[in-house]
Amino acid sequence: xxxxxxxxxxxxxxxxxxxxxxxxxxxxxxxxxTISPAGVQVVGHELGLPVTLxxxxxxxxxxxxxxxxxxxxxxxxxxxxxxxxxxxxxxxDAENKSDAFAxxxxxxxxxxxxxxxxxxxxxxxxxxxxxxxxxxxxxxxxLSSNLIHRAANVHLKERRPLIVxxxxxxxxxxxxxxxxxxxxxxxxxxxxxxxxxxxxNCLGDLIDFVVARxxxxxxVEHQLMKxxxxxx
Numbered sequence: 222x223x224x225x226x227x228x229x230x231x232x233x234x235x236x237x238x239x240x241x242x243x244x245x246x247x248x249x250x251x252x253x254x255t256i257s258p259a260g261v262q263v264v265g266h267e268l269g270l271p272v273t274l275x276x277x278x279x280x281x282x283x284x285x286x287x288x289x290x291x292x293x294x295x296x297x298x299x300x301x302x303x304x305x306x307x308x309x310x311x312x313x314d315a316e317n318k319s320d321a322f323a324x325x326x327x328x329x330x331x332x333x334x335x336x337x338x339x340x341x342x343x344x345x346x347x348x349x350x351x352x353x354x355x356x357x358x359x360x361x362x363x364l365s366s367n368l369i370h371r372a373a374n375v376h377l378k379e380r381r382p383l384i385v386x387x388x389x390x391x392x393x394x395x396x397x398x399x400x401x402x403x404x405x406x407x408x409x410x411x412x413x414x415x416x417x418x419x420x421x422n423c424l425g426d427l428i429d430f431v432v433a434r435x436x437x438x439x440x441v442e443h444q445l446m447k448x449x450x451x452x453x
Contacts, residue, residue, distance in 0.1 A: 222324075224251040225439065226337050226347035226376070228369040231259025234351035234388040234413050235267040236298040236424075239282055240312075240432045241350055246321040247312035248441050253337050253344070255328045255368050259353065268295045274329060279322035283311060302423050309425050330367045337372045346382035346439050347372060351413060354389050354396050360408070361399035377406060384438055386431070388413040409438050419447045 225245055229238045238260075245252050256264070256272065264272045272281055289296045300309045313321045328335040336342035349356060349369065356369060365371045376383040385408055389396065400410045411434060415427040426446070433445040 222249060222251055223345040223441075224253065224343065226253045226255070226344055226372050228347065228349045228356075228372065229254070229256040229260040229264065230349060230351060230353040230356045230369065231257055231263050232351035232353040232388045233263065233267065234386070235260075235264040235270075236295075236428050237386060237388075237413055237431050238264075238350045239268065239270075239295075240299060240425075240428050241348065241435055242282065242325065243312045244432055244436060244443055244445065245439075245441065246325060247314065248436075248443070249324075250345075250441070251324045251326075253326050253328060255330050255337070255372065257330050257353075257356075257367065257369060263351075268298065269293050270295065277327040279325050283313065283318075283322075286310060297424060298428060299425050301425065306422055309423070328368060330369055332368055333371060335368065338368060338375065340375050340379045342375075344376070344381060346384065347376045348384045348386065348435055348439070349373065350384075350386040350435065351388040352385040354387065354399075357385060357387055357396065357399050357403070360385070361402040377408070380407070382409065382439060383407070384409040384411050384435060386411050386413050386435065411435060411438065418449060 227242055261272050261274060264270050270281055286300060302309055359370050360373050365374050373383055404410050413431050415430040421427050429445040433443055436443045
């Protein structure tokens with residue numbers, strides 16, 4: 222069973238992170254999640270999800286679709302579809318929901334005693350999604366002031382896949398230089414820049430595009446989007 226680390230920081234784009242967690246868990250992977258205080262604020266503001274640093278429940282991140290207010294941000298980003306289109310759902314199978322939730326582990330962003338802070342803890346890759354420019358700068362400078370930084374440093378030194386998903390525009394010279402530094406070190410810099418060639422019908426399709434590209438880099442199979450050249 223592959224193990225992935227997913228870190229959520231304080232950039233805009235919380236829906237990308239939630240959908241990524243959903244798809245990774247649906248694939249059968251073990252997922253180790255950590256979130257910064259700013260990430261908690263963004264998840265609450267953009268999706269209305271009351272995630273906290275200390276009192277965590279997967280049910281908070283993945284509420285039953287039937288109970289989600291159709292006017293809520295979460296519904297608009299992940300579930301809303303045009304009239305006549307199939308309704309969007311969580312990738313996690315309802316029948317395997319409890320098993321999926323048992324494979325999601327939260328690690329406090331200041332807990333350096335957890336497994337993902339060590340290179341001896343085996344993982345198949347790490348994604349920082351979304352990745353704030355502050356986190357990006359810390360990684361480029363080799364800083365390790367919290368668990369997110371440390372886990373990323375571990376993946377770098379162990380030569381494991383590390384993907385950062387910045388969501389910022391426009392980009393200044395410092396941010397671009399930091400991305401170049403990380404790319405030179407082997408980090409996959411994957412900005413949250415949805416394409417349009419797959420003919421998206423709703424916001425969820427745009428989110429799935431970015432999550433699909435992340436999963437491709439991790440080697441996780443999915444059916445999130447129509448690929449270029451796919452006639453289906």
